Amino acid sequence: MKLGAFIPELLRHLFKKPATVDYPFQKLEVPKDFRGSPYLRPELCIVCRACERDCPAEAIEITAVNEAEKRFRMVIHNDRCIHCAQCVDSCPTEAMLMDTRFEISDYDRHNLKMEWEYVRAVVKPRSEAKTS
Amino acid sequence: MKFQIPIGPQHPALKEPISLRMTVEGEVIRDADIRLGYNHRGLEKLAEQKTWIQNIYLTERICGICSHSHTTCYVQGVEKLMELEPPKRGLYIRTLVAELERIHSHLLWLGVAGHEAGFDSFFMYTWRDREIVMDILEIITGNRVHYGINTIGGVRRDLDEQQVKRILDSLDILRQRSEYYKHLGTNEPSFVARLAGVGYLSREDAIALCAVGPTLRASGVAMDVRKDDPYAVYDEVPFEVCTADTCDVLGRTVVRIKELFQCYNIIEFLLKNLPAGPVAVRAPRRAKPNEVVSRYEAPRGENIHYIKSNGTDKPERLKVRAPTLGNYAATIQMLKNGFIADVPLIFAAIDPCICCAERAVSLVDARTGQEKIISLNSLKSLSLKLSAGNKRKREAEWPL
Amino acid sequence: MATVKTLIYLVIYPGLLFLFLYSTFVEWYDRKLYARLQNRMGPTHTGRFGLLQPIADFFKLMAKEDIVPERADKKMFSALPAFGLAIVFTAMLLLPLWNYSLDKPSVTSFSGDLIVVLYLLSLPTFIFFLAGWSSTNLFSTIGAARVLTMLFGYEVPLFLAVLSPAVLANSWRLAEIAAFYRQRPALALVNLLGFVIALICVQAKLERTPFDIPHAETEIVGGTFTEYSGKKLAIFRLMMDAEMVVAAGLLATVFLGGFPGGPLFGLLNFIVKTLFVIFFLSLIRATTSRIRVDQVVSFAWKYLAPLAIVQLLIVILVKGLLS
DSSP states (O other), X not given: OOTTTTHHHHHHHHTSXXXXXXXXXXXXXXXXXXXXXXXXXXXXXXXXXXXXXXXXXOOEEEEEEETTTTEEEEEEETTTOOOOOHHHHHOSSSOEEEOOXXXXXXXXXXXXXXXXXXXXXXXXXXXXXXXX | OXXXXXXXXXXXXXXXXXXXXXXXETTEEEEEEEEOOXXXXXXXXXXXXXXXXXXHHHHHTTOSTTHHHHHHHHHHHHHHHHTOOOOHHHHHHHXXXXXXXXXXXXXXXXXXXXXXXXXXXXXXXXXXXXXXXXXXXXXXXXOSSOOXXXXXXXXXXXXXXXXXXXXXXXXXXXXXXXXXXHHHHTTXXXXXXXXXXXXXXXXXXXXXXTOOHHHHHTTTOOOOHHHHXXXXXXXXXXXXXXXXXXXXXHHHHHHHHHHHHHHXXXXXXXXXXXXXXXXXXXXXXXXXXXXXXXXXXXXTEEEEEEEEEOSSSSEEEEEXXXXXXXXXXXHHHHHTTOBGGGHHHHHHHTOOOTTTSOOOOOEEOTTTOXXXXXXXXXXXXXXXXXXXXSOOTTTSOSOO | OHHHHHHIIIIISSSHHHHHHHHHHHHHHHHHHHHHHTTOOOSOSXXXXXXXXXXXXXXXXXXXXXXXXXXXXXXHHHHHHHHHHHHHHHHHHTSOSSSOOSSSOOSSSOTTHHHHHHHHHHHHHHHHHHHHHHHOOHHHHHHHHHHHHHHHHHHHHHHHHHHHHHHHHXXXXXXXXXXXXXXXXXXXXXXXXXXXXXXXXXXXXXXOTTSOXXXXXHHHTTGGGTTOOHHHHHHHHHHHHXXXXXXXXXXHHHHHOOOOSHHHHHHHHHHHHHHHHHHHHHHHHHHOOOOOHHHHHHHIIIIIHHHHHHXXXXXXXXXXXXX
16 A cells, blocks of 8 residues: 555656547547548449348348349448448449548438449359358 | 335436336345336247348347357358258358457447446456457458358358458457556456456356356356257367356456456467368258257357258258346345345346347236236237238338 | 726726636636646637636526426525525635735734635535425435535644644734745745645535535435526535635735735735645546545544644744744
8 A cells, every 4th residue: 555656656647648539629640550431432332132041230222223224222221330341241243342531420311322324244153252 | 214216217227128126225226127028029929030041140130249149050050950960161260259258348348347346447448458359350351340251051151361360369369458457457446346246146046047258157056058968169179167256246257357368368379279161051042841949159149040941042940049038037135135226237247139039028907007018919910900901011112 | 086996996806807817717726737747638619728718618507498496495506605605705705805904903804804704615515405495306305415514624724734823923814824824935834734724624624525526426416406407506616616716826825925016016915825726626626536425524633633732832932032
């Protein structure tokens, strides 16, 4: 037991720079592999629907716009997305990727929707996805 | 004069809703009662509607602080059901994240204990140093809280040399800081005066009331799933089970600080002996009908998942026993004959994660206030009757 | 001329306006210091260096909804904040700032004003007790009981510690005590022990960590102030800040030789000396954790009171040696 055991440590920090960051004015760096929001590279999508099937939050929606022209529409509901990047792991052609944005909040949840309309790509899938 | 004070469901000491009803005489607690069910999320039912893969992320969200514990526990169970053998490197990384999580959880707990005792400087300093672990976790998994590193059959991300070096460098700082907190936590007179002798739980009571984790170990029982029933690579890693004999909140603090040092040693060992090879194997989509119980030593204590499969790509039943639930019975014992001033400390000392443990709801008649117990079948028919007119899930408009 | 001087004394300096502004500044100083000791930033954005943050907080609270509980003693509940503020502001007027002359006693400086200030500083504690008691909330009631329990602990050591310099100076008048120690600064060192005791007791009186037991948020929510909101809470908070200024001013007068040098230089003296005292109060707040109410009483009677008596004995011995 020592009276005032904490005082030296406290006084040592009195004139040091604070450990906290003045956040909204001073931005923080995120690591390069940070899991931000998912996005689609439509030129690679073969519409296998693996992402739609594996998404735990049911945030990915793929609908056929025109079956004959092979036109499809993909909507990512970022308001439901839990940023787990399972879609990236499930995708056999690396059409799904994650960006590093994290300040995505909005006043209206519909603004968070991301949409792509594209023709189905003809790409040979990897022999094996990273996980099933 | 006896009167009842309600602590919770809304109270500044509680970060999550739970109700502690304390019968007090002056400042002394004579009786305590814990009521649960304010934060029930219907998680086990939800798990039955999701595939094995989707459920990893669901179990991850059982708890924010021990998110890796729940996924590992679940994934281990599913791997047993699917008869998968994850590669060594995958298991090493899984264990590494588990130990990093234990560090972050224990540092967080130290801060919370400081805050509950009104020692806010301690709280600020421990949480500042916890950022080091959080940053490491963010670098190696891509997120600070929900790491999402587990997958069925291994882990999702590999480690590179740079990351290994970064972690080893940070360990030195963490060791030094933990040494300082150990010194401070056992030397600052006003802090020790609040912790020592508070919330006494004897060895016999701890065993009889099925306490788990640091609460149990602080009562002198050396019980740790990592040692008693090794999972992942704990049978290869040298470490000690930390105990204390004081049976009070000070003992629980000491156990957690000692465990921090064990964590640093384990991480050092894991990184220096990291085998080469793949990190995951391919998993099938379905599991044969079977059932399995998976155990895991979470930072808070023993975590149990019971999983039953029926041959489809979804589990038939997932039962989660979070460590906090195991400690509630002991908490009541600890609270008795204590002071009101010690309630937050005693309750915080089990490191409660209330919404992890919310597996129960109580049925209360709104008119009479009477509680009743009914069988699962009658509950099912009751809910079917009530929801008869509701739309099915896919047809329901979203957002609701 | 005398009327104008009195009016200035009452309303501007060191009365209402100065005390209001200075107590908000002191709150900023305390918060900033506390934050920097904890390696944080503290208030940053309202005004330069966040200097206007306490004033902004005050006006924000003033604009908030004011709720009086159904079962509370409504008149008492509403009147208490105003009473408390008035008492603390009155105590401030008695500190020897500039409106006094050493030879001639006046309304603001007379023989025995030390006792009056001490009693005026005791009254806020009773205001807190009544505030908690009249709220009829369970948490407030426990808080109120704790306020009184603590009072029995720290009041006697505080009085003993503050009175011993007065015994040495052979006067019960604040201005004379200050003048005595200004003439013989070496004798102020005799009271070092008393100063430490008085600092701890003032910390308890101001209900700051480790003695923030009556409104320990993790135990009994807001304690005595659980039911207070809006204007009334704003006034209570201002009152606690003002009480900190007055208590620091009292310690500075008794132990550190007061504030000589007329209006301007005296003001500077006042600011430097009170901030010096408040620095220690903040340091104690940052260094310790909250203790239990029974521990306060036993600590006060086991250590503080005997030490205060030792201080008194030292003073009596020194006085004997001097004469």
